[in-house]
Amino acid sequence: MSDPILSVSDMRVTFPVRQGQRFPWSPPRRLQAVTGVGFDLMPGQVLGIVGESGCGKSTLIRAIAGLGPHDSGSVSLDGEPIDYARRADLQRLRRRMQMIFQDPMASLNPRMTIREIVAEPLVYFCPELNSRQRRQKVIEMLDRVGIAERNMNRFPHEFSGGQCQRIGIARALIARPQILLCDEPVSALDVSIQAQVINLLKELQAEMGLTLIFVAHDLGVVRHISDDILVMYMGGMMELAPAADLVANPRHPYTQALLSAVPVPDPRVKQQPQILTGDLPSPTDLPQGCLFQSRCPKRIDACARTRPDLLNRQGRQVACLLEDEAERA
Amino acid sequence: MTLLSVQNLRIRFRTGDGLVHAVNDVSFDMAEGQKLALVGESGSGKSQIALAIMGLLAKNAEIDGQIRFDERDLLTLPAAQMNALRAAQIALIFQDPMSSLNPYMTIERQLGEVVELHEGASRAEARKRALEVMDAVRIPDARNRLRAYPHEFSGGMRQRIVIAMALICRPRLILADEPTTALDVTVQAQIMALLDEIQRDMGTSVLLITHDLGVVAGFCDDTMVLYGGRVMEAAPTPAIFDAPGHPYTRGLLRAVPRITEGDVTLSAIPGSPPNQTAAPRACPFAPRCVDAIPACHDGLPEFREGRACIRPVEELT
Numbered sequence: 001m002s003d004p005i006l007s008v009s010d011m012r013v014t015f016p017v018r019q020g021q022r023f024p025w026s027p028p029r030r031l032q033a034v035t036g037v038g039f040d041l042m043p044g045q046v047l048g049i050v051g052e053s054g055c056g057k058s059t060l061i062r063a064i065a066g067l068g069p070h071d072s073g074s075v076s077l078d079g080e081p082i083d084y085a086r087r088a089d090l091q092r093l094r095r096r097m098q099m100i101f102q103d104p105m106a107s108l109n110p111r112m113t114i115r116e117i118v119a120e121p122l123v124y125f126c127p128e129l130n131s132r133q134r135r136q137k138v139i140e141m142l143d144r145v146g147i148a149e150r151n152m153n154r155f156p157h158e159f160s161g162g163q164c165q166r167i168g169i170a171r172a173l174i175a176r177p178q179i180l181l182c183d184e185p186v187s188a189l190d191v192s193i194q195a196q197v198i199n200l201l202k203e204l205q206a207e208m209g210l211t212l213i214f215v216a217h218d219l220g221v222v223r224h225i226s227d228d229i230l231v232m233y234m235g236g237m238m239e240l241a242p243a244a245d246l247v248a249n250p251r252h253p254y255t256q257a258l259l260s261a262v263p264v265p266d267p268r269v270k271q272q273p274q275i276l277t278g279d280l281p282s283p284t285d286l287p288q289g290c291l292f293q294s295r296c297p298k299r300i301d302a303c304a305r306t307r308p309d310l311l312n313r314q315g316r317q318v319a320c321l322l323e324d325e326a327e328r329a
Numbered sequence: 330m331t332l333l334s335v336q337n338l339r340i341r342f343r344t345g346d347g348l349v350h351a352v353n354d355v356s357f358d359m360a361e362g363q364k365l366a367l368v369g370e371s372g373s374g375k376s377q378i379a380l381a382i383m384g385l386l387a388k389n390a391e392i393d394g395q396i397r398f399d400e401r402d403l404l405t406l407p408a409a410q411m412n413a414l415r416a417a418q419i420a421l422i423f424q425d426p427m428s429s430l431n432p433y434m435t436i437e438r439q440l441g442e443v444v445e446l447h448e449g450a451s452r453a454e455a456r457k458r459a460l461e462v463m464d465a466v467r468i469p470d471a472r473n474r475l476r477a478y479p480h481e482f483s484g485g486m487r488q489r490i491v492i493a494m495a496l497i498c499r500p501r502l503i504l505a506d507e508p509t510t511a512l513d514v515t516v517q518a519q520i521m522a523l524l525d526e527i528q529r530d531m532g533t534s535v536l537l538i539t540h541d542l543g544v545v546a547g548f549c550d551d552t553m554v555l556y557g558g559r560v561m562e563a564a565p566t567p568a569i570f571d572a573p574g575h576p577y578t579r580g581l582l583r584a585v586p587r588i589t590e591g592d593v594t595l596s597a598i599p600g601s602p603p604n605q606t607a608a609p610r611a612c613p614f615a616p617r618c619v620d621a622i623p624a625c626h627d628g629l630p631e632f633r634e635g636r637a638c639i640r641p642v643e644e645l646t
Contacts, residue, residue: 052513053484160601190370191540192617195584195597202594217513220586224595247588261518263543265585267567271547273518280483 011073048226104164162193338394369555420495426487485516557613
């Protein structure tokens, strides 16, 4: 087994909230967006991250990419830690790691042509290329994602959402990074177009041996592209498992509720979604124990006292005290 | 009994780029108590149909055809009568619970206003009705939250308030335009279960507009599939899912990623959505259809036996 290409350990992100404070001079409260997330990625692995809005999935990958702040935790690339305050480290990171974003239109500069947009990473990362070589590479890359050469001098607003996302993918991959972070890349697209983009990403991943982190709220989409799935809730990790196992046999009560609520496109399946009651905890005032305790149907007394870490419990990475109970019994 | 009858509805918009043909010759009937789904991707015209029924189309719209509700022609109805009909008989639930509530009004006023306007209820009575309907949509601790403002509620709770507002006058028809699209799946499950229960209790007809085939499968009796502003297929929901008769419906069903199957390649529908600036002369789906034959690009297919496709079902692969 090779060494991990990317290791993330104990990432924590908080944001100051001014709202609701007693006096203007009182210290701001901290909203805890990501509360200790860590994982290792092997070269060529595809990790899906799912969770509902506000669970910190986007904040987490933005922090990994260095596009957002983090309070503590570390990220290592090929075993070497990244210091986000050092320019040289960031350059090294971005050479190897690129990102595609949720809103395909908003992530392309409206005043640049597609050719300029896609060529930009080459100008920065491959200064040895002359303009003819660059142009050739842009044509090849655009062709690979299904954009014709004759459209190269158009502007982003002349393309549809699905095409813009293809252009975003071309820009991310032209300088041959090894890791691609995808933040909800298909959630703004229609079903028929969404399938095109997922298939394209899957093909490119296999061709280029990319390591992928794929963040989405749609479990069906994540299931389709990922080797492993990480389930997040209120900034914490609930469960991490191979995609097929997680879907077939969810172990964490939150994963179970989430899966039961996914609508099945088959009218003969009479679904019994597990309706969660109870309120979400406030992210500025997280409970001491398990993050899911206020809505968990299987809560025991210990859940209010101890916050379970994501540990290997009976062969699966689950952050739930019930697994320990089951082991003891 | 037919409650709503839409006949040959056409909606066009005058825009800077010319006339956009949003809805082309759409016809359907809805019976009392029926749950009908309008399914389509963005630009298929599904929301515009709902807005046309409510008489809320944008100013640059040109509309023809007929919309009859309970024997009255809604398109020629005087404004005063249309106002009396809205909320009292036909209610609309919008997609975005954030922007369909007035941020300056308490929940009590927002809900109460509807009954005061339509039924001439007093303040005290309006308050009572608001409380009842908030209980019906299961907003916890309703009595103490009457005075709260929309921003004090979560997205799911706000969508419940919007549903409460639609229900307060016990309308006969609810138009739900993507009611759960802005919500998380666990909340979506709660809202759909609530809508289903209310529909059964009150016998209301529901027109559900959505792009999510999963939601349709769990909720609606009948399904109508739209593409490029035209009806592609209309049938009872189980038939649509078991034996889709139109290549577009089939393509759409195959393109949905399902959690039960992982490593198969999704069958995407090639191409891009249609340009609707010209009046349709042929099947709008023909340029993307894998089963298209030359005749498909020549002349509009007639809508027969629940589908608008010139190729017989047996011939389609």
